[in-house]
Amino acid sequence: MSNQSDLEVKLDEQLRGAGNTIPQGYQRQYKFCPVRRWAADFSWTERHLVVEVDGGTFIGGRHNTGVGMHNDIVRSNWLQIHGWTLLRGDTTMVKDGSLLAVVMEFFSDAPVLTPIT
Numbered sequence: 001m002s003n004q005s006d007l008e009v010k011l012d013e014q015l016r017g018a019g020n021t022i023p024q025g026y027q028r029q030y031k032f033c034p035v036r037r038w039a040a041d042f043s044w045t046e047r048h049l050v051v052e053v054d055g056g057t058f059i060g061g062r063h064n065t066g067v068g069m070h071n072d073i074v075r076s077n078w079l080q081i082h083g084w085t086l087l088r089g090d091t092t093m094v095k096d097g098s099l100l101a102v103v104m105e106f107f108s109d110a111p112v113l114t115p116i117t
Helices: 006-017 066-081 091-096 098-107
Strands: 027-030 040-044 049-054 085-090
Touching: 006 040, 006 049, 006 091, 006 098, 049 098, 066 085, 085 091, 085 098, 091 098
Parallel strands: 049 085
Antiparallel strands: 027 040, 040 049
């Protein structure tokens, strides 16, 4: 897949390595909106779950600009209005495995809340 970032590749490897704790039927770059060109980094369509990796968090990436933040908000609102759950992670969360832990918690029968530090 030519348009995936290094962070998306890393999360994909983590998801594949998670075994039975995460359903493996996820799609990459799923176009979830019929009238916009939006695509989800990762999606489990049967559960209406989208996982987004926001790279460039600490280096002024697209998601940190005014336009980028606005577009992310519009997209997040669209997903929520249409019944999707959106989980987002940044560079640190992919690298330290905490985004994988959040996804695992979503699919867990007994979720454990992670404290804010």
